[in-house]
Amino acid sequence: MSKARDSNAFYSGFWRLFFRWFGTGGKGWLRNPFNPDGPKVTLRSYLKLLNFKANHRKVDVQLVLDPNRDAFGRVKNGIPNRVVAYELFNKTKGKIKTRWYDTQGEQFHTKLISIKYKNYSLVFGGSANLTRRNLDNYNLEAELKIKSNNNSQFVKEVEVYFEKIWNNQQGHYTIALEEYSDKSTIKKALYRLQEWSGLSTF
Numbered sequence: 007m008s009k010a011r012d013s014n015a016f017y018s019g020f021w022r023l024f025f026r027w028f029g030t031g032g033k034g035w036l037r038n039p040f041n042p043d044g045p046k047v048t049l050r051s052y053l054k055l056l057n058f059k060a061n062h063r064k065v066d067v068q069l070v071l072d073p074n075r076d077a078f079g080r081v082k083n084g085i086p087n088r089v090v091a092y093e094l095f096n097k098t099k100g101k102i103k104t105r106w107y108d109t110q111g112e113q114f115h116t117k118l119i120s121i122k123y124k125n126y127s128l129v130f131g132g133s134a135n136l137t138r139r140n141l142d143n144y145n146l147e148a149e150l151k152i153k154s155n156n157n158s159q160f161v162k163e164v165e166v167y168f169e170k171i172w173n174n175q176q177g178h179y180t181i182a183l184e185e186y187s188d189k190s191t192i193k194k195a196l197y198r199l200q201e202w203s204g205l206s207t208f
Contacts, residue, residue: 069094069104070171072114073186077207079111086137086197086206088188095183104187105172105180120164127161128153137201144204 071087094102107114119130132149134140140147154160171179200206 067102068168068172069102070107070114070116070168070180071104073106073109075186076109076111077113083193084186084188085193086201088186089190089194089197091183092187092189093194095187104183106183106186107171107179108181118164120168122156122161126153126155127164129161129164137206139201139204139206142204 069091071091074082074084074087076082091104091106094104117132117134117136119128119136121128129152130149131152132147134145134147134149139145152160170176174180
């Protein structure tokens with residue numbers, strides 16, 4: 007199955023770029039989706055499972071990213087988000103939709119994943135960046151998983167928050183992908199080296 011061609015690059019491209027090469031090993035802390043009494047699994051196992059499901063149903067992926075322009079009073083070079091966003095756009099032919107939070111000296115530091123199923127939603131939030139350094143035991147991080155009915159007040163508030171910043175409702179929050187996406191080959195090679203080695207701050 008792992009050698010089979012992705013039938014839906016919508017999520018598969020995102021999964022392959024960010025999570026595939028992390029593997030699924032390690033100490034699990036989430037309920038086993040196939041056997042409630044079985045051993046707990048890692049968040050990376052759930053992300054891989056979503057890739058499997060992406061081959062069988064439509065998956066809509068929307069991302070709001072920090073442009074990596076500012077950090078603690080310093081101007082940054084856009085690594086890794088700008089080159090990653092460019093890769094995602096090209097590899098999925100624009101199917102993964104991305105907008106930038108329009109920072110003005112601060113950082114958009116939200117680490118939030120919301121996955122909506124037919125009857126319930128899973129929301130993950132915490133201190134971990136969605137990078138190898140943070141997900142593969144380089145840093146000690148804390149994450150919270152919430153499972154809630156799609157009609158719950160909590161899920162509705164998460165959706166309202168995302169729609170607000172995505173569509174710039176009642177204010178200005180995000181800008182188009184084209185404003186910061188970067189196709190630099192040098193930056194791409196540098197970010198891949200940093201991600202592989204763990205010698206980075208992200």
